[in-house]
Amino acid sequence: MRAFRYHRPADVAEAVAVLAAEPQAAYLGGGTNLVDLMKLGVQRPDVLVDVTRLPLDTVEELPDGGLRIGATVRNSDLAAHPVVRRDYPVLARALLAAASGQLRNMATTGGNLLQRTRCVYFQDTGKACNKREPGSGCAALHGQNRDLAVLDWSEQCVATHPSDLAVALAALDTVVEVHEPDGPRDIPIADLYRSPGTHPERETTLARGTLITAVRLPPLPAARRSTYLKVRDRASFAFAAGSVAAVLDLDGDVVRDVRLAYGAVAHRPWRAYRAEEELRGRPFSPDLAARAADAELAQARPLRHNGFKLPLTRAITVRALTELASS
């Protein structure tokens, strides 16, 4: 591992200023991903700016009924928060479906959103990877791509985003509060992540050195009826083979509103707008849910080893929505 200097900033502005002054500095949150990538030689920062003692660790109920979650709130504390459990079960479920008890005690909200892909080629410095080393190629495209993308990939990169939390936040139309070198800004989560295109090394729209300070959930009473379904290769402690975040609002049996987002299918958490459009205004049935998933997945281009993700994602869409409809 490359030797590094360590800095604990006094406030957010100082943290951002250090990143602006030090081109190879990185923020350190819970460390559950970054420390591992440093051991693997995938990330080689020369300064770590430890943001975990900044006053960003509170969950605050907002006057409009929404919820503001500080960037350093740990995943386990967020999942256990009574308001999250009551008003945004999709969020609590997504957090609880991720990692292990120890890692949830460490991982932060902001760090979770900015974690890197678990594509095995990205994590292996002996393999070609345009995300790790732009221009070096993509060993995954024709390699062991079972875990990788079926939607929106490019010849340069077929990686998926690994976060469960981000999928739930995408479904909830979350606003991400950031502090850029120029000052604070709000970014809708739909605008946070990038498609891989020809620059898979750029994963978000954030300028270098930007610090996520909080995420803000808008009030969404319908989210009381919401859930997160995740399918893994083993019962627990694994990344998703497929996942769905779902919010369902029924008027009688007619879908008044619905929010759907998929995990493990693309370079970003995948908001399923086409599926939502199919569902809205129609009487709910499992068949309708299946047709909605098909409409979304019609644009998919599975790779050699991951075609199973299409029927899997379709099946969990039907199951999640049917459970919500009958709850």
Place this chain on the structure above:
Amino acid sequence: MQGGPENTTTIDERHSSRVTVEINGASRELTLDNRTTLLDALREHLDLTGAKKGCDHGQCGSCTVLLDGRRVKSCLVFAVTVDGRSVVSVEGLAGPDELSPLQAAFIAHDAFQCGYCTPGQLCSARGMLDEVSRGWPSAVTGDLNSPADLTDAEIRERMAGNLCRCAAYPHIVAAVRETAGASGTAATR
């Protein structure tokens, strides 16, 4: 918030740091390369070899310790970040000549074979039982808004961060179940 791009923040130019940390109730001071993990600090600098290095990537759980009372994987924590904090390793779960109820239950239920994962299992179970007593839900909890019964399925899910290559899992579950029942940790209270 003060400062800005022109501020005069100075970063310590050294690649090592002075770290003060409370380990198993005693304050310890160390000068460590910043790359030193908490696990290596315990094992290589403090001669506390209970916490084990299994995968060293946060996947096996054998390095689990309690940091400010919460279970974490010490292989993914840089020691410099725990300056001023409190760590309990397996050596601190009970006095030198005694067993905690959890440790006694592991022996009574034959909850290990080779024993390599056991220190991590013990620290993880200790932290997990605290989480249960605080009413934290898990992925297998049916109703998120009421305390979970600590069923075997709950124990298995909550202990998923600790692997046992000898596969002593049924006995580990039994030891944790008995400890939880004896201390009234389960949802009955």
